[in-house]
Amino acid sequence: MRLAGKRAVVTGAGRGIGRAIAERYVAEGAEVLACDIDPGGLKTLSTPRRLAADLTSETGADDLVQAARAAWGGADILVNAAAIVRFAPIADMNLADFHTTTKGEIDSVFLVTRAMWPLLEASGAASIVNFSSANAHVALDGLPAIAHTAGKGAVLAMTRQMAMEGGPLGIRANSIAPGFTITEETSQHLDTPLMKNVRAKLMVGRLGTAEDIAHLAVYLGSDEAGYVTGADFRIDGGATAW
Template identity: 55%
Template sequence: MPDRLSGKVAVVTGAAAGIGKGCARIFREEGAAVIGVDLAGADRACDLTDETQVSALFAAIVAEHGRIDVLVNAAAFAVFAWIEEMTLAEWRRTLTGELDTVFLPTRAAWAGLKASGAASVINFASANARHALDGSAALAHCAGKGGVLAMTRQLAMEGAPHGIRANSISPGFIRTEATGRHLAEVPDLRDRVLAKNMVKRLGEPEDIAWCATWLASDEARYVTGADIAVDGGATAW
């Protein structure tokens, strides 16, 4: 179905790489007016952990477009370390990178989302929000993504009276620049991931972006407060 997002104003954070880049590309192909946000390499540069920068960015977007129909919170960063090795600073940095980068853009976009009257917020939890992966030092990442899962349900409740839907996607292991480095650091990690998957391949950003496209479209107008696993079956057994 071409032009599934025709006429929609979509803001995609983390748009310079990985899942965010995949979402921004496919949204454009499906007809959306996309504003990509990242530290660099996107339409708009912004530190999404800086309250002042985020507020100014979204005020400018709403002033220019009048509304925001879709907000994709794909930006995130995390420190991977075992609990005995992780510092408090690294723990806090990860929770900032997983939670503040969802909270601050969503709060700043809220007035624009309300102005849409039929808006969609798409967050990214993770298979790691539901299970641990043997061999992956993902303690803080798991905590952050569990928080995104819970936050999304609350946003769905708060947004419903304003025509704002909020859902999350829980990706499995997706091949990106960041996970590529992780695979290189842990030689047997790929085998551990595939052993858990029903589908015996690693995911690609497009696998997630197509799910996000559906959630952004009017086809999903009755879907809110949901979490959709796109993980090759990893959490199904």
């Protein structure tokens, strides 16, 4: 029960990594408010506190804060796992899809964090867990990720600024940089030529799982990580180490 007594808001909790984190947080004793744009993905979560909202809008972010305030009057952990991404080679990436990705990966993190900031400050010992990516550090041959790299590179930089501004207020901020992780979204690529390049970079004999990421998110949200802020944790089977 490493998160006993913690009040956690987890975005993108309807599927994938966000869902795994929400469930692991509940198992570790946290009270969890789970948010996703898709209400269907929230229905089977073990936490009774759920909110369907579009977090690329100020209204959606404000609704999330109001839900946290109504539930607890505050919050101790914010996990920004929600994201929307479009992939295409540079020559084929249209501006609408580029903006969809930057809204889904940058705006959502900014809007939710800004809206949640007063609740986190009131906690006095709060933690923000953001998501950069292995693709914020290295390019992967065969992955047309121009918009995704822009989005996750921005989150990496934003996290450092959150840590700087949050430090005097008792707010820690860190990011997790997953490599290729098996989720509902990525499973469709397991039999594509891209996977040869993914597997060639691994130092371990398997792909990552959402549960692997969730274990790290537990540590970063817990008091065990009280001296950890402004850091980016690569969890990628060694893919970005060489």
